[in-house]
Amino acid sequence: MSFIPAIEQKSIAEQAAFQWEKLGPALEYLLQHSPYYRRMFGEQQIDVKALRSWEDFARVPTTSKEALQQYNNDFLCVAPKAVREYMSTSGTLGRPVTIALTQNDLLRLAYNEYLSFHCIEATDEDIFQLMLTLDRQFMAGVAYYSGLSLLGAASIRTGPGLPAMQWDTIRQMKTTGLVAVPSFLLKLIAHAKANDFPAGSGTVKKVLAIGESLRDEELQPNALARQIAAEWDVQLYSTYAATELQTAFTECRAGQGGHHHPELVVVELLDDRGQPVAPGEKGEVTITTLGVEGMPLLRYRTGDMCRGYYEPCSCGRHTMRLGPVLGRKQQMIKFKGTTLYPPAIFDVLNGVPQIQEYVIEISTGADGQDELAIYLHCDMEPAAGDELLRPLFSHRWRVVPRLHYRSAEAIRQLQYPGHNRKPVKLIDLRHIS
Ligand SMILES: [Zn+2]
Incomplete structure (x- = not known):
């Protein structure tokens, strides 16, 4: 039986009241310990003790x-001696940020993923293969590892290694669950095919899929999820997380968005003017952490555009769910009069089996408008590629980006500049001066 905290079975209104009780001490803590927020409260004349309602908040x-x-160190609320680990954001969007965690923050992180693993119906009988980086200051690896430990399940830290090694380990250890990037599952499937065994023949039953979305705007499986499901009968669970939040939102079997855990963060979805969007509308995920000691955040705008779902879930949890990231606010593209976000373009490209790899490039044209180009490696001649791809774009958006056909090696060089942990699929040259 999955563990569901009592508060997650209460109504949304009761959850809000529960959070309000926690918010006062959290604000008081910021006033006492955070150089950044103390300064902000002073400059903006915010009296945290005078806040009486969510409207005030x-x-x-x-x-x-x-x-x-810019003020990374000013967010630290504890003496350096109290820090147990310095983690960091990936820096795919600008300068990496250091996040300092205390012992309690590490326990909070473990508890969060303990709840995530309960969402995906994992038990202490499970053996999870962690196909993600556990070093390089990466938070997710440590979070999943410690969450599994708290659950009493077994971990195998294979990291993001080659498919042959992953399959050997799955067979040898009778792995029942994976934590992996969805596009890497396609590489596992390809390896299984090339070696004449069905991917579904093994012991793996569930995958916690990180880093890439599995759902479209209607919460239906996107091209990537459909491609995996066509070849591998395995339960896929999507998740949303950001390092700064020290919190993940993970789907249950219903697959209707990632579950919010009200004991860990306050979630708001805001429009361009900073006002809450109507339920079901797209808004910027804005987070206030609860129970974080090292670097707590107040109304932190993630830049991620999502929808929230508030009706009770069939799994028994009554918490709001966060839909897939529909785009990053700063990655919004205005291309020839059409507004679009990179994930929707990824979805189109992922749906074309002939495309092996790709990189999207956004730049500013001579006229000051956004330009959109796609570099891709595929099984087709350019003419055949154009014939197949151009209608896919024009049908959906009435505009077609420039398509550049490149070798696998050329794409790889674009995807791994420097020492990136993850392949780069989007190059945004607009904000570089
Ligand atoms: Zn659910």
Whole structure:
């Protein structure tokens, strides 16, 4: 039986009241210990003790990613001696940010993933293969590892290694679950095919799929999820997380968005003017952490555009769910009069089996407008590629990006500049001066 905290079975209104009780001490803590927020409260004349309602709270200024980058050290609320680990964001969107965690923060992180593994119906009988980086200051690896430990399940830290090694380990250890990037599952499937065994013949029953979305705007399986499901009968669970939040939102079997855990964060979805969007509308995920000691955040704007779902879930949890990231606010593309976000383009490209690898490039044209180009490696001649791909774009958006056909090696060089942990699929040249 999955463990569901009592508060997650209460109504949304009861959860809000529960969070309000926790918010007062959290704000008081920031005032006492956070150089950044103490300064902000002073400058903006915010009296945290005078906040009486969520409406009052909604008037507190938000915190931007840029502020966290620029004043990173001022967010630290504890003496350096109390820090147990320094983790860092991947830096795919600008300068990496260091996140300092205390012992309690590490326990909170473990508890969060313990709840995530309960969402995906994992038990202490499970053996999970962790196909993600556990070093390089990467938070997710440590979070899943410690969550599994708290659950009493077994971990195998294979990391993001080659498919042959992963399959050998799966067979040898009778692995029952994976934590992996969805596109890597396609590589596992390809390896299984090339070696004449069905991917579904093994012991793996469930996958916690990180880093890439599995759902489209209607919460239906996207091209990537459909491709995996066609070849491998395995339960896929999507998740949303960001390092700064020290919190993940993970789907249950219903697959209707990642579950919010009200004991860990306050979630708001805001429009361009910083006002809450109507339920079901797309808004910027804005987070206030609860129970974080090292680097707590107040109304932190993630830049991720999502929808929230508030009706009770069939799994027994009554918490709101966060839909897939529909785009990053700063990655919004205005191309020839059409507004689009990279994930929707990824979805189109992922749906074409002939495409092996790709990179999307956004730049500013001579006229100051956004330009969109796609570099891809595929099984087709350029003419055949154009014939297949151009209608896919024009049908959906009425505009077609420039398509550049390249060798596998050329794409690999674009995807791994420097020492990236993850392949780069989007190059945004617009904000580089
Ligand atoms: Zn659920």
